[in-house]
Amino acid sequence: MKKYFYNFIIIFIFLLSSCSNSPTQTKNEKPIKKDVKVSYISQNDETFNTIKKKGSSIAIITQVELGKSLKNSLANGGPENAISFCKLEAIRITDSIAETEDVIVRRLSKMNRNVANEMDGFESKIYKQYVMEYLNKKPLNAKVAVNQNGNPVYYKPILTNNMCLTCHGTPGSTMTNELNNKIKELYPGDKAINFEEGQPRGMWAITFANVNANAKLAQ
Numbered sequence: 001m002k003k004y005f006y007n008f009i010i011i012f013i014f015l016l017s018s019c020s021n022s023p024t025q026t027k028n029e030k031p032i033k034k035d036v037k038v039s040y041i042s043q044n045d046e047t048f049n050t051i052k053k054k055g056s057s058i059a060i061i062t063q064v065e066l067g068k069s070l071k072n073s074l075a076n077g078g079p080e081n082a083i084s085f086c087k088l089e090a091i092r093i094t095d096s097i098a099e100t101e102d103v104i105v106r107r108l109s110k111m112n113r114n115v116a117n118e119m120d121g122f123e124s125k126i127y128k129q130y131v132m133e134y135l136n137k138k139p140l141n142a143k144v145a146v147n148q149n150g151n152p153v154y155y156k157p158i159l160t161n162n163m164c165l166t167c168h169g170t171p172g173s174t175m176t177n178e179l180n181n182k183i184k185e186l187y188p189g190d191k192a193i194n195f196e197e198g199q200p201r202g203m204w205a206i207t208f209a210n211v212n213a214n215a216k217l218a219q
Contacts, residue, residue: 038126041144047144047152047213048144055206079176083186094106107205112192112202113190115189142154146213151210153207154206158201158202160195160198167179168192168195169194
């Protein structure tokens with residue numbers, strides 16, 4: 001469903017870019033925030049290398065633990081059991097690893113299933129860069145940005161693999177209609193379907209909340 005994905009991307013980019021074009025404000029309306037600026041830590045900076053190495057390790061550990069549990073759920077009860085597992089247990093695994101590593105671990109997406117994984121304006125700008133890199137067939141490398149609180153955040157795209165298509169593919173094709181109905185039951189506002197293998201369906205965001213990013217920032 002490349003056409004579906006590309007149409008979404010075009011709409012997403014349009015909406016994102018339009019955020020900076022604020023309409024005329026009436027007397028009783030709250031001020032509309034201007035488009036946020038994303039500052040990246042230079043790849044030549046020591047902080048970048050430290051955060052990238054640690055962030056990559058945490059993302060891999062979390063992905064492995066989630067993947068292992070998901071495979072067990074699939075083996076023991078099929079896709080519908082796996083969906084129930086994701087709703088009840090995935091956040092517990094993520095939070096457990098985050099607590100151990102003293103970071104905040106999130107899996108963000110514009111086409112999200114869980115509303116807790118929705119992106120804000122700052123994160124959307126970073127995801128937009130990944131989307132453009134994907135569309136231009138460029139490498140999707142990790143990025144380290146500084147959030148509004150001055151903390152470094154490790155970002156890495158989440159790419160759709162073949163197993164992902166079981167629950168994030170096209171209803172009636174790469175995923176069953178029965179499973180799609182189960183997903184709608186658990187997640188009435190689900191948007192995380194119609195992906196193809198290799199497409200970026202979101203990104204990791206690992207925040208080092210106890211680190212003050214006092215480093216030179218790339219302009």
